[in-house]
Amino acid sequence: MTAPRRARRPGLVLETDRSTPPMLFHHGEGFRLERLPVGSRVIYPPEPVEPLPDPDEAIRQALLHPIDSDPLPALLHPGMKLTIAFDDISLPLPKMRRPDIRQRVIEAVLDLAAEAGVDDVHLIAALALHRRMTEAELRHCLGDRIYDAFAPHGLLYNFDAEDPENLVHLGTTDRGEEVEISKRAAESDLLVYVNINLVAMDGGWKSTATGLASYRSLRHHHNVHTLQHTRSLMDLRRSALHQSNWRMGEVLRKAGVRIFQIETTLNNDTFPAPFDMLQKREWEWTARDRATYIATEAALRRAPRRLVRSIFHGIEAPHQMTSVQAGEVEAVHARTLEHVHAQQLVHVEGQTDVLTLGLPYICPYNVNSVMNPILVMCTGLGYFFNLYRNKPLVREGGVLIMSHPTPWEFHPVHHPSYIDFFEQVLAETTDPAEIEAKYEQAYATDEWYIHLYRTSYAYHGVHPFYMWYWGAHALEHLGGVIVVGGDPRAVRRLGFKPASTLRDALEMAEDVVGRDPSVTHLHAPPLLLAEVT
Amino acid sequence: MKALLFERDVPRFAAARIAGTLGGGRGARVGPLRLADVDPPVPPGEGWVRVRPRLAGICGSDLATIDARASRYFEPIVSFPFVPGHEVVGDLDDGTRVVLEPVLGCRARAIEPPCPACASGELGGCERVAFGHLAPGLQTGFCADTGGGWSTALIAHESQLHRVPEELSDEDAVLVEPAACAIHGALRVPDRSPTVAVIGAGTLGLLTIAALRRHRTPGTVIAAAKHPEQRRLAKELGADVVAEPAELLRAVRRVTGSLALGDGPVRSLTGGADAVVDCVGSATSLAAALAAVRPRGDVVLVGMAGEVRVDLTPLWHREVRLAGAYAYGTETVPGGGGPSRTARTFDLAFELVAEARLGRLVSARYPLDRFTEAVRHAADAGRRGAVKIAFDLRGEKERNR
Secondary structure (H helix, E strand, O other), X not given: OOOOOOEOOOOEEXXXXXOOOOEEEEOEOOEEEEOOOOOOEEEEOOOOEOOOOOHHHHHHHHHHOOEOOOOHHHHOOOOOEEEEEEEOOOOOOOOEOOOOHXXXXXXXXXXXXXXXXXXXXXXXXXXXXXOOOOHHHHHHHHOHHHHHHHHHHOOEEEOOOOOHHHEEEEEEOOOOOEEEEEHHHHHOOEEEEEOOEOOOOOOOHHHXXXXXXXXXXXXXXXXXXXXXXXXXXOOHHHEHHHHHHHHHHHHHHHOOOOEEEEEEEEOOOOOOOOHHHHHOOHHHOOHHHHHHHHHHHHHHHHOOHHHHHHHHHOOOEOOOEEEEEEXXXXXXXXXXXXXXXHHHEEEEOOOEEEEEEEOEOOOOOOOOOOOOHHHHHHHHHHHHOOOEEOOOOEEEEEEEEEEXXXXXXXXXXXOHHHHHHHHHHHHHOOOHHHHHHHHHHHHHOOHHHHHHHHHOOOOOOOHHHHHHHHOHHHHHHOOEEEEEOOOHXXXXXXXXXXXXXXXXXXXXXXXXXXXXXXXXXEOOOOOOEEEEO | OXXXXXXXXXXXXXXXXXXXXXXXXOHHHHOOEEEXXXXXXXXOXXXXXXXXXXXXXXXXXXXXXXXXXXXXXXXXXXXXXXXXXXXXXXXXOOOOEEEEOOEOOOOOOOOOOOOHHHHOOOHHHOOOOOOOOOOOOOEOOOOOOOOOOOEOOEEEEHHHEEEOOOOOOHHHHXXXXXXXXXXXXXXXXXXXXXXXXXXXOOHHHHHHHHHHHHHOOOOEEEEEOOOHHHHHHHHHHOOOEEEOHHHHHHHHHXXXXXXXXXXXXXXXXXXXXXXXXXXXXXXXXXXXXXXXXXXXXXXXXXXXXXXXXXXXXXXXXXXXXXXXXXXXXXXXXXXXXXXXXXXEHHHHHHHHXXXXXXXXXXXEEEOHHHHHHHHHHHHOOOOOOOOEEEEEOOOOOHHHO
């Protein structure tokens, strides 16, 4: 166990002056260069942490020398039921180059299981109410060897939260929260959970209590009240969502579910060439970077949309592993967070009146898919707004300006209930509490959505609600949201204001926050976590 | 007298057809419709009177005629040249304000004995609209002998006239005829249907929603409406769920709890609405109606259709009943707790117009001189936030001489 490595260069808060070049804004499947007002702050993420020199050896050491647990070989014996659950396609973003970290870890676990004579092994993609992973996605994530050994025998599969035969209710927390998870996982002699902690929100008890849980369980923390009291999603200490998961973890523990948690962290080396200039600081762009940007931007603008989408979703990040720790869930997770913070934490003094963001083409729920308007809302207000500890980057009553094309477009296979949510629910109201009270139950129990979730590649019927709730804290906190360069109809349907340029958006923001506001730009991705004092 | 005259003119007809494809209502500028000074129509016999129009509406069938989109089916049952305009409120010479019931049935044509349809009060089904002492014409506004509402005078048989109650405005009154059409269509929908979808929210669609609410006690009414103002009015007049046309199937699925077949875009449902009223009459709307209706449900075609290309497989496979609904006649309606009653559709229409204050649907009025603008406005009504466009004859000098 080593102390977290430091980033090559720490994060930075830059104050712009007249010589500051235009800033890069991600803009869906494209980019914009925007000049910020003089005196604006730009928060840059730390540069990538040095990766582990020998990840396979690090994994082996973690399994043999776990935290607060017997070594994995001591937990394995012939005749036992072993279940290996792993994070689904929503992590990491973008998908990483092969071999995926999960493949490395699971191969190591399977080697130990084989040595111990364990032959009853199931592998489950812990996707909760996300869409099922395709064969190609599973192969990318686990490698062909694992896929070919397990999938044809029905031993590698996607979790099905709507299969009552394969769920078990293990009890309730002291707050009355029901805990219902995968029966196979719960009744195994050992559940090995393999995680990727891309951000501080991931991992811990959330892995099992969310990833392997049914709607009956999830509704206790994926709701408006909990999310409004989650400040932030990235701060375990102040997250009602995590506290609920932790209470559920206690129920799992008391019910005798034996978990061996394996958590991993990645550096934020996010974009391969030719997109690698996206993670450089603009004033350090070389002539070649500038030429690459201009050429890339022009090509993307001219290329057919379908091609552009396939280019972006074909990106494989050069992420590399910075840590791996295994053992008891909470102890492991505490160590994991240290590594996440070492990579992502940036200290920021004071809040801002206006926070600007450039939203990228991808979020956890549109891998190989369409970033629909609801996901734009969730990415901006759910994820990026929540990239803070202590207090939000933007002050209460402040304005969030996001740049994204926000097309009125949905993937009809992946997001069927999103389309209805957008057409029916948001046409009526954008108030999370009203939405929850009036519509959630009908969507959660809709037979067609359930059918598509179970048999096709659709997110569960209730999933768009969770996306909306994810932004509930931001909606309550902010005085306004403006989307630059978005489809005005779609933006208005979200309850936000459209603007054609950043300059227009800043002028509009002044109507809410007053003249000459302070402006801060969150220069992400690569992701960072702002410690706001 | 001053009138808009529609003549049989093949080159102009061709020009209107081309212009009409560039945008609805453009046929008015280049087609066979023109402003003319014509002789007043001559009463063909006893029982005919002069009507001086006050307001005359522009209807979807008028627009189809002007843009040369109407079916050739009508050729033997219209006569040229004719003055369009069948949605009319006007004055008799003694000052009585009347609404015209435009179907030219056996009584107006002095045919004795009347055909079975006219004898039973089902005027819309008249079998003699091309016979008798009048030139062919299914309605006033399509007959060379009677004149039409888009003029300063027409003639009408006394059986065609309904006195307008004083409390109704001219705007209310001019909507009585389309309201009667809507009621006639709505009454084709089985009473107490749990779910009824209405496709189209122009005048006819909106009036159908109002008529369904008054006479049919449907569980849920789903309206497919293209434009924001249409959606607002659809809700106001009684639709429970309002969706854009492309969203209709999904809305029907949500309300009925149906499943959709296949994954990806929703194209067909396992169930559907108990009845669908198509107030558009296009290939697209008819296909949508057939996709949205449940097996053994009813599709009622209220909008005037022309030649359309539609896959009828779902009609066959799901044993759907497809019915047309034209004009009006005599209706049997629930008695509101008591026994059902029989009434003429126009009488029911007067009630509906008064109760639902339908005169507010008249969005703009034009003098005859500005007929090209009026027609364009009517063709673009939805997009421009309007519903019914009418000619206003009240200020025409010739009318008031």
